[in-house]
Amino acid sequence: MDIVILGLPMMYYIAMVAKVLVAFVFVLLTVAYSTYAERKIIGHMQVRLGPMRTGWHGLLQPIADGVKLFFKEEIVPAQASTFAFLIAPIIALVPAFITFAVIPFGGVIEVAGYKIPLQVASYVDVASGKVYDINVGVLYILAMSSIGVYGIVLAGWASNSKYSLLGGLRASAQMISYELSAGLAIVSVFMLSGTLSMNEIVNLQSGVGGFDWYIFKQPLAFIMFFICSIAEINRTPFDLPEAETELVSGFCTEYSSMKYAMFFMAEYANMITVCAITTTLFLGGWNGPMATTIPLLGPVYFVAKVYFLIFFCMWLRATVPRYRYDQLMHIGWKVFIPLGLLNIVATGIWNFILQ
Amino acid sequence: METLFFLIISLVAIVSAILVVTCRNPINSALSLILTFFCLATYYVMLDAPFMAAVQVMVYAGAIMVLIVFTIMLLNIRVNASKSQSHKIVLGTIIGFFTLINTAVIVFKGRVAIPSGPLTGEIIKQQGHTELIGREMFTTFLLPFEITSILLLVAIIGAVILAKKKI
Numbered sequence: 001m002d003i004v005i006l007g008l009p010m011m012y013y014i015a016m017v018a019k020v021l022v023a024f025v026f027v028l029l030t031v032a033y034s035t036y037a038e039r040k041i042i043g044h045m046q047v048r049l050g051p052m053r054t055g056w057h058g059l060l061q062p063i064a065d066g067v068k069l070f071f072k073e074e075i076v077p078a079q080a081s082t083f084a085f086l087i088a089p090i091i092a093l094v095p096a097f098i099t100f101a102v103i104p105f106g107g108v109i110e111v112a113g114y115k116i117p118l119q120v121a122s123y124v125d126v127a128s129g130k131v132y133d134i135n136v137g138v139l140y141i142l143a144m145s146s147i148g149v150y151g152i153v154l155a156g157w158a159s160n161s162k163y164s165l166l167g168g169l170r171a172s173a174q175m176i177s178y179e180l181s182a183g184l185a186i187v188s189v190f191m192l193s194g195t196l197s198m199n200e201i202v203n204l205q206s207g208v209g210g211f212d213w214y215i216f217k218q219p220l221a222f223i224m225f226f227i228c229s230i231a232e233i234n235r236t237p238f239d240l241p242e243a244e245t246e247l248v249s250g251f252c253t254e255y256s257s258m259k260y261a262m263f264f265m266a267e268y269a270n271m272i273t274v275c276a277i278t279t280t281l282f283l284g285g286w287n288g289p290m291a292t293t294i295p296l297l298g299p300v301y302f303v304a305k306v307y308f309l310i311f312f313c314m315w316l317r318a319t320v321p322r323y324r325y326d327q328l329m330h331i332g333w334k335v336f337i338p339l340g341l342l343n344i345v346a347t348g349i350w351n352f353i354l355q
Numbered sequence: 356m357e358t359l360f361f362l363i364i365s366l367v368a369i370v371s372a373i374l375v376v377t378c379r380n381p382i383n384s385a386l387s388l389i390l391t392f393f394c395l396a397t398y399y400v401m402l403d404a405p406f407m408a409a410v411q412v413m414v415y416a417g418a419i420m421v422l423i424v425f426t427i428m429l430l431n432i433r434v435n436a437s438k439s440q441s442h443k444i445v446l447g448t449i450i451g452f453f454t455l456i457n458t459a460v461i462v463f464k465g466r467v468a469i470p471s472g473p474l475t476g477e478i479i480k481q482q483g484h485t486e487l488i489g490r491e492m493f494t495t496f497l498l499p500f501e502i503t504s505i506l507l508l509v510a511i512i513g514a515v516i517l518a519k520k521k522i
């Protein structure tokens with residue numbers, strides 16, 4: 001306990017490694033089983049059974065899929081730009097995972113007399129007892145999501161195939177335009193919270209028995225942010241970049257084996273991250289009844305909310321048909337951006353009146 | 356620890372900056388430039404300026420480089436043929452050498468060497484870097500800020516008019 005390395009106690013390093021592992025394994029497992037859940041849920045919604053053969057009710061399906069993809073032959077097209085082709089899946093996957101570093105998934109727990117905040121990039125200052133995290137957490141998330149665009153653009157371009165290129169161009173145009181409206185929706189949350197730190201934003205929503213969530217104060221911003229996020233991660237009903245009826249499989253047409261699996265994982269990891277961000281910003285994060293008194297309840301509430309939102313995404317996929325490209329652009333630029341600006345003005349006026 | 360981290364990041368920054376110039380494929384050059392911007396963002400984090408770091412990644416690595424990558428892709432610039440460029444290398448070395456001396460003199464002897472003012476490191480840590488930038492931008496520098504936004508608006512409208520044949 002008393003070992004000090006570079007001015008920090010040993011527990012600090014152990015806690016850091018443990019938190020990174022927990023967050024990473026959580027995302028990885030959720031990625032694997034959300035593919036299964038998606039097939040199962042959509043199957044039942046369409047009065048089918050979904051995967052049934054591998055294990056009890058198909059429970060081992062994700063593992064079987066993973067093993068299958070792992071042993072497939074890896075093909076790099078002859079005319080492809082090799083370096084960009086190889087690096088694109090990595091660029092797509094990494095931002096989706098590292099965004100989780102700033103999301104608080106629980107309150108402060110105490111292990112062997114050492115206080116650990118359940119958020120990867122944070123620590124408790126022993127002297128003052130305050131929790132410090134990246135104080136620009138939300139901007140970090142926006143920055144990482146803008147890096148994710150490269151993976152898809154490069155994949156589309158490096159494949160040297162017309163379907164891939166069209167898919168990549170569509171994807172990047174869509175992601176860039178919806179990033180704007182998602183950002184505008186978040187601004188109205190900042191105006192209420194007055195801080196960019198994720199930890200502070202969650203703490204500010206802990207009033208009224210753990211139900212003082214921003215969704216009740218900013219319903220319009222919540223709806224806009226969630227729709228824009230779904231569009232930004234290219235999920236149905238906005239999955240035009242990989243519209244299989246028009247573009248074969250969009251930007252990942254030429255990919256095979258584990259590289260294809262990495263794009264697949266990136267898509268699901270992005271969905272989980274977006275659901276976690278929405279939970280943190282609008283649904284009170286790990287807050288809930290009794291969450292402040294019993295610290296272990298925090299992660300339970302957090303995971304429950306994230307899983308509900310993931311279920312909602314799958315529900316949307318089973319319900320809503322795909323949008324046309326001009327409709328998509330129309331909604332993004334002519335509906336969401338003016339609405340977002342109006343929402344900011346309204347929030348400003350409201351704040352001014354309250355003062 | 357921090358010095359070691361700084362040295363590693365600097366190594367990556369220098370290698371990627373060299374790759375920007377030496378890569379034959381323009382896309383790979385652009386990717387190296389993005390890596391260089393990332394390293395710059397890391398420097399900002401180490402200087403206790405997280406807001407600058409986030410904006411660096413968002414604006415430079417995110418927005419501006421996406422446009423450059425787009426342009427390269429759509430114009431389909433191919434790998435340029437190798438030409439004899441020895442005179443350019445000599446000229447570039449001389450210019451680079453003098454720029455280095457110039458920068459060193461400015462950094463170590465110039466006015467920016469030891470900046471003085473009311474904002475010391477302690478005050479920035481106390482009040483928050485983001486809060487200070489925001490407050491200054493909307494009080495002291497409000498007029499330049501608004502003029503910049505009008506400039507950007509003019510540029511956007513200009514782009515729309517140029518792109519649209521009939522309005």
